[in-house]
Amino acid sequence: EPEVTQTPSHQVTQMGQEVILRCVPISNHLYFYWYRQILGQKVEFLVSFYNNEISEKSEIFDDQFSVERPDGSNFTLKIRSTKLEDSAMYFCASSTDHDRFHFGNGTRLTVT
Amino acid sequence: AQSVTQLGSHVSVSEGALVLLRCNYSSSVPPYLFWYVQYPNQGLQLLLKYTSAATLVKGINGFEAEFKKSETSFHLTKPSAHMSDAAEYFCAVIANTGGFKTIFGAGTRLFVKA
Numbered sequence: 001e002p003e004v005t006q007t008p009s010h011q012v013t014q015m016g017q018e019v020i021l022r023c024v025p026i027s028n029h030l031y032f033y034w035y036r037q038i039l040g041q042k043v044e045f046l047v048s049f050y051n052n053e054i055s056e057k058s059e060i061f062d063d064q065f066s067v068e069r070p071d072g073s074n075f076t077l078k079i080r081s082t083k084l085e086d087s088a089m090y091f092c093a094s095s096t097d098h099d100r101f102h103f104g105n106g107t108r109l110t111v112t
Numbered sequence: 113a114q115s116v117t118q119l120g121s122h123v124s125v126s127e128g129a130l131v132l133l134r135c136n137y138s139s140s141v142p143p144y145l146f147w148y149v150q151y152p153n154q155g156l157q158l159l160l161k162y163t164s165a166a167t168l169v170k171g172i173n174g175f176e177a178e179f180k181k182s183e184t185s186f187h188l189t190k191p192s193a194h195m196s197d198a199a200e201y202f203c204a205v206i207a208n209t210g211g212f213k214t215i216f217g218a219g220t221r222l223f224v225k226a
Contacts, residue, residue, distance in 0.1 A: 031212055043156070043202060043216040056209055091156060095212060099144050099163040105155035 002026040006092050006104035013082055014112055021077045021107045023092030029102070032075045033093040034067065036060070037106075043091065049075065082111045114139040114207045116186075118217035126225045131175075131190040133220045135203030138184065144206040145186045146214070147177055151199045159201075162186060173197070198224045 005024045013019050025032050034046040047057040049067055066078045075094075079086055092104040119134040137143050147159040160171025167179045177188045186203060203217040 033213065035214070042218045043214075045213045045215065048213050056213055093214070097212065099161055099206070101146075101158070101214060103148075103156040103158075 002102070004092055004094055004102045004104035006090075006107050008107060009105065010108045010110070012110045012112060015084060016081050019079050019082055019109065021079075021090050021092075021109070023075045023077075023094075023104055024073055025075050025092065025094030026102055027073070029094035029096050029100075031055075031095045031097075032067075032069070033095075034077045035091040035093065035103075036088040037091065038085075038088045046077070046090075079109075082109075084111050087111045114141075114143060114205045114215055116145075116203045116205045116215060116217040118201075118203050118220050120220055121218065122221050122223065124223040124225060125193045127195055128192050131188070131193045131197065131222065133188040133201050133203075133222065135177075135186045135188065135217060136184050137186060137203075137205050139205060141208065145177075145179065146204040146206075147171065147175070147186075147188050148202045148204060148216075149173075149199050150202065150219075156202070159188070193222075193224045195224050195226065198222055 007022045032049040035043050037043045045058050047061045048055045064080050068076050089106045089108050091106045095101045115138045117136045145162040148156045159175050160169045162169050162179045170176045175190045200219045200221050202219050204214045207213050
């Protein structure tokens with residue numbers, strides 16, 4: 001079965017540094033998403049992306065965040081200047097429509 | 113706006129006992145509902161989903177859930193708990209706000225006692 005793959009599985013960065021989290025969605029999917037889960041908390045929606053633009057974003061997704069689909073296969077989440085509170089598990093997901101969601105295994109981001 | 117509420121942040125059962133994890137939803141339109149399981153330090157695995165076909169939905173690992181519109185519920189059950197079922201379980205609903213984002217409940221941690 002096709003999978004959503006995320007790299008790296010774990011990233012450690014220093015506060016103030018830029019990080020790029022990478023995702024390869026399933027090839028025929030049209031909708032792409034990023035979620036985050038702070039340790040011990042619920043999974044929170046960050047952003048959805050469709051037709052090469054953001055279709056929806058949450059209040060968490062401020063100017064420090066950006067997403068991009070640079071080459072038709074990868075889907076990236078960039079955090080420009082990381083803060084300690086950005087430490088979390090970040091999940092990428094893709095879907096064709098409303099009921100065929102696939103989540104990646106996540107990237108654990110640790111900001112020190 | 114769509115939302116889900118999971119009753120009980122922690123549930124503890126004995127091995128072999130019935131598992132019941134509660135989820136109530138709020139939706140102004142027919143909802144699409146999901147249960148996900150998350151094992152420690154792992155990603156989200158889909159257990160089952162309701163998309164308006166059958167009200168009783170069977171999933172993986174012996175889990176099932178019943179959609180009850182009158183009660184706005186989508187509780188997850190398993191007749192006999194195994195030690196391997198110990199994990200975090202998330203109920204989720206799709207918000208059809210243009211991008212089909214998934215809204216997760218707060219999660220229920222299931223403990224299974226030997």
